[in-house]
Amino acid sequence: MAQNLESLVIRHTHRIPSPQGSAGEGATATRQFDAALTTVGFKLSAELLERLSGLSEAAVVHTARRTLRTVSEMVGDHVRHNAYFIDFPANVPDTEEFWMRCVTKALGDDASRESVLTRLKHGTLDLLSLPSYGRYQHTYEEMLAAQDELIASAGDRVTVLHLGRDPEEELTDLYLSLAGSRTPLGEDHRHDLKTLAERCALGPQPESIPVRENRALVNEARLAVGADLLLDTVTDVLRLACALSGGDVTLHEPTRFRALSRPVRRGLLAGLDAVVAANPAKLADVHAHREPFKRLGERLHPHEYPRWPHAADVFAVARGEKTARSFDSRVEELLDAYDVTGALKLLKSAPGRLFRALDLLMRIAADQEERDAVVAAAAEVAPGVSGRVVLSVREHFHNREEETDAPRIFVNRRGRAWVARDHRPPIPAADRDRLIAALDAEVRRRLQVPDRLLLDPDVLDVALPLSGRATAAGLGVLPRGSVSEVDGELLRFFVYWKQSEERTDYDLSALLLHDDYTTDSWLSYTALTAVGGVHSGDVTEAPDGASEFIDLSLDRVRSTFIVPQVNIYAGEGFEEVEESFFGFMLRGGEQKGRPFEPRTVRMKSDLRGTGRVALPLVFRRGDDGGWRAKWLHLYLKGISAANRVEENQVSVSKAVRALVEREQLTVGYLIDLMSRGTTVTELWDGGPVPDGPVTYIGLERPEGLHPDSRVITLENLRDVIPG
Known part of the structure; x- marks a missing residue:
């Protein structure tokens, strides 16, 4: 297995794919490998120690080099960390004392004396003009020599690396996990999915790919090998075009579309044509991304392919030459008219859209009858809403106190945050509580309740990863x-x-x-x-x-x-x-x-x-x-x-x-819902684990779990989100 692929498995699973090599006496090299890992806060599991010890010394050294490189990068030890003050944290001076020391050195330097004196005469001082300021005055090796060795402590971090399965099995399972994730992945995980999809496009596939960005990356790999594309909206095709151009598949940032080969253009146009032919109403989705569609049309040249007229309609809508009234415009018209009954009737056909409008519907409802109708509609369509959205709305209403004008934080897809006062009218507490109860019931219905749950108490306060x-x-x-x-x-x-x-x-x-x-x-x-x-x-x-x-x-x-x-x-x-x-x-x-x-x-x-x-x-x-x-x-x-x-x-x-001051839904919330079933829950205290198979949820995987156990740790915590 190539180094970068093995590194993917280690980073995502904390497992080393089953080491390959000839049998031999590798016990000594294995102990040395384990000792080297300890210096960066890792260790080998007992099972992995045994496996490596039975291999040749050369095989152990090969595995050790690749693994140490990966874990060093994971913890930040792949670079040299120098400190400006050579014996930090000892002997750090007061700020003014330090600045005066830098000025004194600058005045003693023929090259800088004149410029520093000129600035001081004008009552200013530019720290960057001082030769000794802001630049290391010693080498990394000199800093190390000035520091004491670290004395090991029982409190030091120890991350266990476990024995994985065959490399191909590990890669396939990791691909299926990322591609089939129920929550959007972060940028780094999407990059890893792209790498894996290129390798696994013709192999086993997840039952579904609910996250559209993930689907675009998988489609890019499938297109390259001639496999059928997974498309059911025109936006799927747009995301795929962004992926092919190295752009943003989330459609948050504009993409400069590259010149595409004829086979690729034919594939995209055929996909668009099939989607619209199957459901002409999908043309309305073009409005949300009119400008990108117009730019894509300039690259695809749909007029050269008259056999796909429905694809040409997509770009006609984008240019405003063809009318296709969007679903959202119809909804907005009803909401602007405060027609809660009409909006609910329309939104029931789009459960996810209804859930995202629940707060507004509750606020503009004219009376208790309309609020009752909103709660009833939410409960009715909830089975058709993704688990991630159900939980997001549940968390939203949990923080929707009756009192308003509190600080409200907004965070976009890139982590940019801003705060504003919350001026929304309150929602009656009784109605909010009924809505929360309905959402809890839906989440509980979807949860896979294990017969036996082994739980690390430290995971209870971990927020549910509703988005990577x-x-x-x-x-x-x-x-x-x-x-x-x-x-x-x-x-x-x-x-x-x-x-x-x-x-x-x-x-x-x-x-x-x-x-x-x-x-x-x-x-x-x-x-x-x-x-x-x-x-x-x-x-x-x-x-x-x-x-x-x-x-x-x-x-x-x-x-x-x-x-x-x-x-x-x-x-x-x-x-x-x-x-x-x-x-x-x-x-x-x-x-x-x-x-x-x-x-x-x-x-x-x-x-x-x-x-x-x-x-x-x-x-x-x-x-x-x-x-x-x-x-x-x-x-x-x-x-x-x-x-x-x-x-x-x-x-x-x-x-x-x-x-x-905002309360997030945590793993503890889901455990509480599970505990109302027949689950036998045991708390793991760091000691021996049960003999039989369990569902384990914790920050890190314990040693000795039964091989048939289901294990959920930080690396795959997204799996706790019900579908």
Whole structure:
């Protein structure tokens, strides 16, 4: 199996495909492999240790090299993490003292003295003009030599790698899981699906591909091998054309369509023609994407293919030459007239559209009779709505309190967030509760209730992954809104970035807030020290990559909230740099070690968003003094340059408050619905597991589960969403 395909399996499943090779005495090499894994926070399962030990030494070394490369990248240890202050977190100076030290060095430098003096005479100081500011003053090797070795702790992270099956089986199952996902995938997972689809297009296929973006990627692979396309709307064809042009299959960003070969053009036009011929009403779907359809028509030349007249009608509608009244326009006409009865009658033919209009229908209902009709209609059509939408609407109404004018957060597909006051009229509590009860009943009806459930208690507060876009790619990353315990004494944030072309300056900062979300203090390049914390120093360019760190002693922090953030001060955005990621480590009070120690990393997530201020998560002190993290995965717009924690503290605190005070549906919600059935539920405490098959739901897979067990962990948590 090629390295990149094996890496896909390890990243998505934490399994190593069954290692291949001749039999031999590989026990010694296997122990060395396991020891090397331990330094980056991983270990081999007992079953995998046994399997590798029976192979030749060469086979073990081959597996070890490929695996270590993959897991090092998973945890962020594939790059060199240097710190500006060589012995960070020790001996970090006060900000003013440090700046004066840089000025003194600049005045002693013949090359910079004159320019610095000129600026000082005018009462200004440009830190970037100081030779010793913002650029590493020591090598990575010198930094390592100045640091103590990390003393291993029982609290260090250990991620177990399990023995997988035959490589082809692993790849096929991973393809089926991603292609058949009931929730939209994140960008990285879509990229992986594209890779797998190219390999698996002629093999086993999922029973259904409910997510349209996934279908476009599968269709791209099927078109390449001459297989039948999976099309039932004209928009499916548009998404496929975007995939063929390397564009955005979500249709959120415009795609520049490439010149297409004649066979591909014929395939797309034939697909369009078949869809419209089977149901001419599908022409109305063109209105939602008129401009992309017009541009696609310029590439497909439908006039050259008169045998497909229905395909030509698609582009005639896009150009306004043919009329096709859209379903949405008919719905909007009825809603604008406050005709709830008429709107319900029409919307029953489109259950998903009705569910998305429920809040508005409840608000504009004239009386109790109409509100009763809305609740009844929702219960009637619920079986025809996807599980993801049912749960999303359920979560929406759970947070739809009778009181209004509270902060309301909006998050788009790319994680960009903004906050506004909620001025919507309230919905009567009794009606809302009846609607919630109907939705709960529908979710309970769909759940696959196992005979025996083994449950990791730590998974109960994990938010349901209703969209892959609400979770960044990385290690130990939970969906937006999830809550997790923080079990260390020292909390260390880190950011790494490597610029592509222009000078790029990212600033790691931490905003400390009181319990009313007002500012207590902050840590950043303008405030290197604060109560309980220190900053590693400002690095202002990253041609070879750069890292910044913040260290916090949790028992000394007096604030209620800790909000780490990454500000783009100058240069390339998060989606333009060669690489960028954020994470945090937890250490015991006595653990020293280097600034970056992979075995202490609890979370590492890629930074990929369209805003200029990244908010990965927030830490909150509880009434018992303990700390918990709530996952944000948000990006604020910020300004084009010079974003600083001091300037965005108001917008950051508003976003944090809106999401902290919003309640997400969690795995615990689904477990509660399951427990009302006949399920036998056992809590796993980290010890031995049951002998027989179980359904296990937890953060990581335990060792020793029966081979017939169904296992759901963070890597495939989307599988808990009912269909």
